[in-house]
Amino acid sequence: MYIIISYDIKDNKRRTKIHQILKSYGEWVQYSIFECELTETNYAKLRLRLSKLIKKDDNDNIRFYFMCKCCQGKIERIGGELPRDNTIFFI
Structure with a gap:
């Protein structure tokens, strides 16, 4: 699954x-925005790790x-670095 995460x-x-x-789960594209391609398992792990850190009382x-x-x-992107194609081809 492809997820955009902002914080x-x-x-x-x-x-x-x-x-x-x-950073260990996706690509940092703007100050507080990441783009991630995750499996359901990795998404669950990521969500759990993040939920342990936020402070709802602080409005995180x-x-x-x-x-x-x-x-x-x-x-659509205007400016910035072009997205990388991480596709691997075997010949």
């Missing part, structure tokens, strides 16, 4: 921890946007 965390230390976790929030294959093809 708004006030505390610098917690925000850094969340950023590091997300993390949002998960699930993108279908059709919608992935409709993502």
